[in-house]
Amino acid sequence: xxxxxxxxxxxxxxxxxSTQSIDKSYKTAYLSSLxxxxxxxxxxxxxxxxxxxxxxxxxxxxxxxxxxxxxxxxLKEISPIESKVTLKTYPPSDLSEIGDTSGSSFGEIESNVGxxxxxxxxxxxxxxxxxxxxxAKSGWGDETPKKNKKSIDIAxxxxxxxxxxxxxxxxxxxxxxxxxxxxxxxxxxxVNPGELVLCFDIGGSTTDITALCQMDxxxxxxxxxxxxxxxxxxxxxxxxxxxxxxxxxxxxxKKNISIQGLNxxxxxxxxxxxxxxxxxxxxxxxxSDFNTFYLLIAAECKEMMSINLYVTGLIxxxxxxxxxxxxxxxxxxxxxxxxxxxxxPKINIAFAGKGARIFDWFSAVNSKAANDYYTQxxxxxIGGENVAKQTITPINYPVQIININSxxxxxxxxxxxxxxxGLAIPTHITPILVPKNKEAIEILGEENFCVITANGxxxxxxxxxxxxxxxxxxxxxxxxxxxxxxxxxxxxxMNFADLFFKVSSAMFGLKMSPADFMxxxxxxxxxxxxxxxxxxxxxxxxxxxxxKKFDYVAPIIILEGMNFFEKHxxxxxxxx
Numbered sequence: 066x067x068x069x070x071x072x073x074x075x076x077x078x079x080x081x082x083s084t085q086s087i088d089k090s091y092k093t094a095y096l097s098s099l100x101x102x103x104x105x106x107x108x109x110x111x112x113x114x115x116x117x118x119x120x121x122x123x124x125x126x127x128x129x130x131x132x133x134x135x136x137x138x139x140l141k142e143i144s145p146i147e148s149k150v151t152l153k154t155y156p157p158s159d160l161s162e163i164g165d166t167s168g169s170s171f172g173e174i175e176s177n178v179g180x181x182x183x184x185x186x187x188x189x190x191x192x193x194x195x196x197x198x199x200x201a202k203s204g205w206g207d208e209t210p211k212k213n214k215k216s217i218d219i220a221x222x223x224x225x226x227x228x229x230x231x232x233x234x235x236x237x238x239x240x241x242x243x244x245x246x247x248x249x250x251x252x253x254x255x256v257n258p259g260e261l262v263l264c265f266d267i268g269g270s271t272t273d274i275t276a277l278c279q280m281d282x283x284x285x286x287x288x289x290x291x292x293x294x295x296x297x298x299x300x301x302x303x304x305x306x307x308x309x310x311x312x313x314x315x316x317x318x319k320k321n322i323s324i325q326g327l328n329x330x331x332x333x334x335x336x337x338x339x340x341x342x343x344x345x346x347x348x349x350x351x352x353s354d355f356n357t358f359y360l361l362i363a364a365e366c367k368e369m370m371s372i373n374l375y376v377t378g379l380i381x382x383x384x385x386x387x388x389x390x391x392x393x394x395x396x397x398x399x400x401x402x403x404x405x406x407x408x409x410p411k412i413n414i415a416f417a418g419k420g421a422r423i424f425d426w427f428s429a430v431n432s433k434a435a436n437d438y439y440t441q442x443x444x445x446x447i448g449g450e451n452v453a454k455q456t457i458t459p460i461n462y463p464v465q466i467i468n469i470n471s472x473x474x475x476x477x478x479x480x481x482x483x484x485x486x487g488l489a490i491p492t493h494i495t496p497i498l499v500p501k502n503k504e505a506i507e508i509l510g511e512e513n514f515c516v517i518t519a520n521g522x523x524x525x526x527x528x529x530x531x532x533x534x535x536x537x538x539x540x541x542x543x544x545x546x547x548x549x550x551x552x553x554x555x556x557x558x559m560n561f562a563d564l565f566f567k568v569s570s571a572m573f574g575l576k577m578s579p580a581d582f583m584x585x586x587x588x589x590x591x592x593x594x595x596x597x598x599x600x601x602x603x604x605x606x607x608x609x610x611x612x613k614k615f616d617y618v619a620p621i622i623i624l625e626g627m628n629f630f631e632k633h634x635x636x637x638x639x640x641x
Contacts, residue, residue, distance in 0.1 A: 077091050080092050080095070081270070082129070082270070082600075084128070084129060084132070084603065089132060089136070092133075092136060093136050093139065096136060096137070096140060097140060097143050100140050100143060101143065101145065104144065104145055104146060105145075108146065113146060113148060113150065114152060115150055115152065115153060116152070116153045116154075116155065117137065117140075117152055117153070117154045117155065118155050118237075118238050118239065118488045118489075119133070119137055119154075119155075119157075119238045119488070120238065120239055120240065120241045120243075120244045120484050120485075120487075120488055121133060121157060121159075121238070121240060121241065122240065122241055122271045122273055122291040123240045123241065123242050123273055123274075123289045123290045123291045123505065124271065124290060124291040124292070124293070124600075125159075125291075126603070126604065126607065126613075126616050126617075127159065127613070127616070128607050128611065128613060130157055130159060133157075134156060134157055137154045137238075138154050140152070140154070141153075141154060154238075155236055155237050155238045156237060156238060157237065157238045157239075157240075158234060158237040158238065158239060158240070158243070159240065217519065217539065217543050218518055218519045219516045219533075219535050219536055219539060219543055219544060220533070220535065221516055221524060221526055221530060221531075222530060222531060225394075225397040225398050225399055226394050226397065226398050226400075226502075226506065227398070227399060227400060227502065228280075228285070228287060228398060228400040228498075228500040228501075228502065229400070229500060229501040229502055230280065230282060230285060230400065230498035230499065230500060230501070231498070231499060231500075231501050232492070232493075232496050232497070232498060232499075233246075233247065233286075233492045233496070233497040233498075233499050234492065235491055235492040235493055238488075239487070239488060240273070240289055241266055241268075241273040241291070241484050242264075242266065242273045242274060242275040242286075242289035242290070242291070243275075243286065243289060243487070243497075243499065244483070244484045244485075244487030244488045245264055245266045245273065245275055245417050245483050245484060245487050246264070246275045246277060246286050246289075246487070246497055247487040247488075247490055247492055247495075247497060248417075248483045248484070248486050248487030248490065249262070249264060249275075249277070249415065249417075249483075249487075250277070250284055250495040250497060251487075251490045251494055251495050252486075254415070254471075256277045256278065256279060256284045257279065258279045258404075258405075258408075259279075259408050259410055259411060259458070260278065260279070260410055260411050260412075260413055261276065261277075261278050261388065261391065261392070261410035261411070261412055261413070261457075262275075262276065262277040262278065262413045262414075262415060262471075263275075263276055263384050263387060263388065263412065263413070263414050263415070264276075264277070264414075264415040264416070264417060265380060265384070265414070265415070265416050265417070265421075266416075266417040266418040266421075266483065266484065267295050267296050267380075267416060267417070267418045267419075267420030267421050267423065268295050268296065268418050268419065268420055269295060269296055269297045269300075269419075269420065270293060270295055270297050271291045271292065271293055271294075271295050272291060272292050272294055272295045272380065272418075272420070273289070273290075273291040273418075274288065274289065274290055274291065274292070274387070275288070275289050276288035276289075276387070276391055277497075278395070278405070278410065279405065280400065280401065280402065280405060280498060281402045282498055283496055283497075283498060284495070284496075284497055284498065285497070285498035285499070286497055286498065286499050286500075287391060287394075287395070287500070287506070288387070288391060288505065288506050289499075289505065290505035290506075290507060292383075292619060292620065292623050293600065293619070293623075293627070294376070294379070294380070294623050294626065294627060295420050296376075296419070296420030296422075296423050297340075297420075298372070298376050298630060299369070299372055299373055299376055299423055300340040300343050300344060301340055301635075302368075302369060302372040302635060302638065303339040303340050303343045303369065304336040304337065304339050304340065305336070305368070305635055305638055305639050306339070306366045306368055306369050306638070308365045308366050309339055309343070309366050309369065310327075310334050310339070310342075311365060312358075312361050312362055312365050312366055313327060313334075313342055313343070313346055314327070314328055315361060316346060316350070316354075316357075316358055316361065317346065319357070320349070320350065320351075320354060322346065322349050324342060324345050324346065324349070326338070326342070327342050327345070327346075346358075347422075355422060355425060355429070356425070356429040359425065359426045359429035359430065360429055360430065362426070363426075363429075363430045363573070367573040367574050368573075368575070368638035368639075369638075370426065370427070370430070370569070370572075370573040371569040371573050371575045371638060372634070372638060373423055373426045373427065374427060374438070374565060374568060374569050374573070375565055375569070375626075375630065375634060376423060376630075377423055377424050377426075377427070377439070378438065378439070378442045378561065378564070378565050378568075379442075379561060379565075379622075379623070379626045381414075381439045381442035381443050381446070381469075382442045382443070382445060382446040382560075382561045382622070383446060383510070383620065383622055383623060384414060384443055384446060385442065385443040385444060385445060385446020385447035385448075386446040386447065386508050386510050386528070386529075386557075386620070386622065387446075387508060388412055388443070388446075388447055388456065388457060389446070389447045389448055389452065389456055389508075389529060390506060390508040390529055390531075391506065392409070392410065392456050392457070393529065394506055408458070409455070409456060409457050409458045410457060410458060411457065411458050411459070411460055411467075411468070412443075412457050412460075412467040412468065413467075413468045413471040414443075414467060414468065414469050414470065414471060415470070415471050416470055417483040417484075418481055418483065418484075419481035424439075424469075424470055428470075430572075431572075434568075434572065436469060438564070438568055439469050440466050440467060440469070441564055442561065442564060443466075443467055444466065445560050445561065445564060446561070448529075453466075505618070506531065507531060507532050507533075507618055507619075507620055508528070508529060508530075508531065508532065508620055508622075509526055509527075509528055509529070509530045509531065509532040509620065509621055510528055510532070510557060510620040510621045510622030510623070511528055511546075511555060511556075511557045511558065511621040511622055511625065512527070512528050512552075512555075512556050512557060513525075513546050513547060513548040513549075513552060513554070513555070513556070514526050514530075514544065514545070514546050514547075514621065515544075515545060515547055516536065516543060516544050516545075517542075517543045517544075517545065523547065528557050532618060532619075532620060532621065533618060534604075534614070534615050534616055534617060534618045535615075536618075537595070537601070537615075537617050537618050537619070538604075538605075538608075538615040538617070540592050540595050540596065541592040541593075541595075541596065545592065546591055546592060553586070554586050554587060554589055555586055555589055555591075555625055557622055558586070558589075558622060558625040558626065558629070559586055561622070561626075562582055562586075562629070566579070566582060575637070575638070576637065576638070576640035577633075577634075577637035577638075577640065581633065581637055582633075584633070585629050585632065585633035585634075588632065588633070589625060589628060589629070590628075591621065591624060591625060591628060594624065594627075594628045595624060598617075598624075600617050600619075601617045603617075604616055604617035
């Protein structure tokens with residue numbers, strides 16, 4: 066972009082997760098400018114800020130979190146107001162405790178798919194639909210245990226979880242998950258006894274997850290974490306949609322919207338700028354315009370609907386896995402009262418954040434089919450109908466099994482404001498219990514994984530097993546994927562992909578064939594993918610150079626989804 070008086074301006078992006086020193090300077094400059102705007106707006110309205118709270122993703126490591134704290138603390142000095150009051154910035158809650166000090170630092174695929182599952186598409190849906198293939202050489206890593214260099218015995222499951230609840234503090238900056246939880250309980254959203262609420266705060270690069278239920282003492286948040294799988298995946302796919310520019314132009318014409326570089330001035334649209342112009346249009350639409358936009362996409366860019374079904378379907382499949390894991394942990398926990406353990410919960414699933422609108426696409430086209438699809442994905446994730454019957458209580462069987470998008474309002478007035486409002490609302494109005502133990506309850510989410518014990522034994526883990534940072538640290542060495550002879554390479558991901566393939570092919574003409582999917586399954590090579598993840602590499606670097614605890618952890622089912630999306634699905638939607 067060129068400006069006559071300031072010379073050349075460079076657009077800087079993707080700063081949030083960067084650890085580069087230059088990006089720290091950019092972030093400081095950006096937040097300083099933003100805060101000056103806030104001061105100006107409050108001054109006009111007759112207010113003076115005295116305290117400042119900020120939020121951050123649950124998955125953010127303490128190294129980067131400390132950097133952000135230093136940036137926010139430095140902003141106290143930029144106040145343009147002459148006042149005796151010094152702005153007080155609250156520290157992040159995740160840096161307020163020293164953490165776990167126990168131990169020594171220096172010592173030696175599914176057949177049951179769900180209720181009424183053939184109401185969604187024609188044909189039998191009781192098997193995975195994938196052709197059986199020899200999987201002894203699956204590309205998922207060396208199946209032969211490596212010789213141990215030293216004695217490492219990875220813990221596969223700890224005892225019952227102790228939540229050791231405390232009240233959410235009012236004088237601390239919060240994770241985005243905590244802020245959304247505070248917003249939910251203070252905005253008329255009920256968390257009743259016998260209910261489990263799963264809230265997905267969907268942003269651009271991360272989805273923050275909150276789980277709420279009733280415990281002795283009140284409403285309790287029993288899980289918070291974030292995954293690097295969010296709405297940006299949908300925006301990224303616009304690069305490969307040949308008719309997407311036409312859709313954008315038609316919406317601009319319909320709504321009389323001008324966007325520089327798209328329908329105003331020189332044409333700057335290309336496959337690389339497509340995600341940018343997608344975001345520019347979305348930011349200019351009124352709430353009443355979105356269904357028209359989604360219907361236009363479904364009519365002229367069917368491949369984008371397939372992408373949408375993939376991203377939203379995987380989140381719902383993961384939600385089913387989480388419900389199973391959380392229910393299992395509640396039943397085992399000493400902190401859960403008997404009446405909570407005795408009653409299988411009803412499931413309410415809520416969406417928050419700007420990215421929550423990705424769950425409106427399919428509903429705009431066919432609301433019944435969308436509800437069936439997401440319900441079946443959830444049931445598949447939980448382990449099938451038989452497991453679901455033992456784990457949850459239907460909302461209203463057989464009409465409604467789970468309550469999807471349970472907090473959606475007609476005008477979506479609070480979409481993307483939930484975090485900021487949750488930060489602003491005092492936490493003592495409706496108290497929330499949060500665990501003192503900040504270790505996230507995370508599910509492995511896939512079969513065929515095992516740990517290599519100190520004596521060389523291969524100890525296989527169930528998909529419902531917890532996954533820990535210790536496991537991820539030793540991926541490919543003491544924590545490996547080793548399908549047994551004749552087993553499919555990634556049965557849980559294949560179970561998800563089966564329903565996605567059937568629905569996206571039948572309703573939106575996905576051009577990928579079963580053979581294309583099988584090639585992707587065989588090419589998963591998840592161990593290598595994880596080791597190349599920038600977050601994994603950064604965690605290794607922190608441990609080696611700064612002696613920080615290795616803190617990278619993510620559910621395997623989501624990592625498989627990211628891998629398949631990048632290597633195969635984006636290519637598959639380009640087929641003609």
